[in-house]
Amino acid sequence: MSKSLERRDKLRVLLIEAAERAIAAKGLAGLKTRELAREIGCANGAVYNLVEDMDELILRVGSRTLARLDAALNLAESSIDASPTEMLVRIALAYCDFAAGNHELWRALFEHRMTQGKPVPEWALSEQMDLFRHIYRPLAGLFPKRPAAELSVTARTLFSAVHGVVTLGLEQKLIAVPIDALRAEIATIVRAMVVGLIAESARTPAMT
Amino acid sequence: MSKSLERRDKLRVLLIEAAERAIAAKGLAGLKTRELAREIGCANGAVYNLVEDMDELILRVGSRTLARLDAALNLAESSIDASPTEMLVRIALAYCDFAAGNHELWRALFEHRMTQGKPVPEWALSEQMDLFRHIYRPLAGLFPKRPAAELSVTARTLFSAVHGVVTLGLEQKLIAVPIDALRAEIATIVRAMVVGLIAESARTPAMT
Numbered sequence: 268m269s270k271s272l273e274r275r276d277k278l279r280v281l282l283i284e285a286a287e288r289a290i291a292a293k294g295l296a297g298l299k300t301r302e303l304a305r306e307i308g309c310a311n312g313a314v315y316n317l318v319e320d321m322d323e324l325i326l327r328v329g330s331r332t333l334a335r336l337d338a339a340l341n342l343a344e345s346s347i348d349a350s351p352t353e354m355l356v357r358i359a360l361a362y363c364d365f366a367a368g369n370h371e372l373w374r375a376l377f378e379h380r381m382t383q384g385k386p387v388p389e390w391a392l393s394e395q396m397d398l399f400r401h402i403y404r405p406l407a408g409l410f411p412k413r414p415a416a417e418l419s420v421t422a423r424t425l426f427s428a429v430h431g432v433v434t435l436g437l438e439q440k441l442i443a444v445p446i447d448a449l450r451a452e453i454a455t456i457v458r459a460m461v462v463g464l465i466a467e468s469a470r471t472p473a474m475t
Numbered sequence: 476m477s478k479s480l481e482r483r484d485k486l487r488v489l490l491i492e493a494a495e496r497a498i499a500a501k502g503l504a505g506l507k508t509r510e511l512a513r514e515i516g517c518a519n520g521a522v523y524n525l526v527e528d529m530d531e532l533i534l535r536v537g538s539r540t541l542a543r544l545d546a547a548l549n550l551a552e553s554s555i556d557a558s559p560t561e562m563l564v565r566i567a568l569a570y571c572d573f574a575a576g577n578h579e580l581w582r583a584l585f586e587h588r589m590t591q592g593k594p595v596p597e598w599a600l601s602e603q604m605d606l607f608r609h610i611y612r613p614l615a616g617l618f619p620k621r622p623a624a625e626l627s628v629t630a631r632t633l634f635s636a637v638h639g640v641v642t643l644g645l646e647q648k649l650i651a652v653p654i655d656a657l658r659a660e661i662a663t664i665v666r667a668m669v670v671g672l673i674a675e676s677a678r679t680p681a682m683t
Contacts (some may be wrong), residue, residue, distance in 0.1 A: 428668075
C-alpha cells in the first residue's frame with residue numbers, strides 16, 4: 268500500500284472514531300463536519316475524501332455499534348444451557364442492557380435516515396440482517412416445522428416488539444421506568460409472546 | 476376579549492396550523508421559524524409572542540395529532556361488540572392505520588425531545604397519558620382483579636410492543652413490509668401477548 272493510501276486509511280479510522288465519540292456524546296445532531304475535521308487535523312473538505320458523505324460516516328459508526336451489540340448477544344447466549352424461550356428472554360435483556368449502556372449510539376442506528384432518495388447500501392443492510400440470527404435460532408428450536416420465511420417474519424415481529432418496549436422505556440417519553448422494572452417487563456412480555464405464539468401454532472398444527 | 480388579544484389568538488392558531496403542515500410535509504426537521512413567520516404574515520421575532528418556544532409549538536401540534544388519534548381509536552372501539560382481546564387487536568390496528576396515514580406527524584410525537592433540561596409540561600403529559608385508557612379498559616376486562624398500577628404497566632408494555640412493530644414496519648428500516656402484512660403481524664402478536672399474559676396469570680391466580 269502506498270504511503271498516501273496508508274495515511275488515508277489511518278485518517279479514515281480516526282474520522283470514524285471521532286464521529287463515534289461525537290454521536291455517543293451528543294447524538295446524531297452533534298455530528299459536525301467542521302469539528303470532526305479539526306479533531307483529526309484535516310481540512311473540512313478533506314473529510315469527503317475519507318468517506319463518501321455523512322450517510323456513509325454514520326453507517327460506518329453504526330457498523331461498529333452493531334458489531335459490539337453482536338458480541339453482547341453472543342455473550343448472553345454462551346452462558347449456560349437455556350430453553351429456547353429463556354434464550355429469547357436473555358437476548359432481549361442483553362439488548363435492553365446494550366441500549367441502556369450505549370444509548371446515543373444505539374438511538375443513532377434507528378434515527379438515521381439516508382439523504383432523500385438514497386438507498387441504504389447492501390453492506391449495511393446485510394450487517395443489520397445478520398443480527399436477526401440471534402432471534403431466529405431459538406425460534407427455529409421452538410417451531411422446527413415452520414418455513415424459514417415465516418420464522419423470519421416472527422423474528423422481526425418479536426424484535427420490533429422488544430425494541431418498542433426498550434425504546435419507550437429508555438426514552439422515558441411516557442413514564443419514567445427504572446431499568447430493573449423495564450427488564451422485568453421485557454422478560455414478562457417475551458415469555459408471554461412465546462407462550463401465545465406456541466398456543467396459536469398448536470391450533471394450526473401444520474405451522475409448528 | 477380585546478382586539479389585540481383576539482388577533483393574537485387568531486395568529487396563534489394560524490401558526491400552529493402552519494407548523495402542522497410543515498411537520499406533515501417534511502418532519503420536525505422541516506420546521507423553520509422564518510418560514511412559519513412568512514406564512515402567517517408576521518415578523519420572525521413575533522412568533523415567540525404567540526408560543527413560548529419551539530418546544531411549545533411542537534407540543535401544540537402534537538396535541539392536535541393526539542386528539543385525532545383519540546378520535547380514530549374511539550371509532551375503532553365503537554363498531555361492534557368485541558371480546559377484550561379482539562378489542563385490543565382493533566385498537567392496535569387502528570393505531571397502525573393512523574400512524575401509516577399520518578406518518579410524519581405521528582413520528583414527531585416520539586422524535587421530539589425537549590430543549591435540554593426542560594421537563595415536558597403537565598398538560599402535554601396528561602394528554603398522552605389519557606390515551607392509555609383505550610388499552611387499559613379492555614385489559615381491566617381481561618384481568619379484573621389485577622391492581623391498577625400493574626394494569627398500567629401492562630398497558631404501557633403492550634402499547635410499547637405494538638408501537639415497536641408499527642414503527643419498524645413503517646420505517647422499513649429493516650425490511651420493507653406491505654401494510655397488509657404489517658397489520659397481520661400486529662394482530663398475531665397482540666393475540667399472542669394476550670394469550671401469553673392470561674396463561675401467565677393463570678399460574679399466579681392472585682394476579683388475574
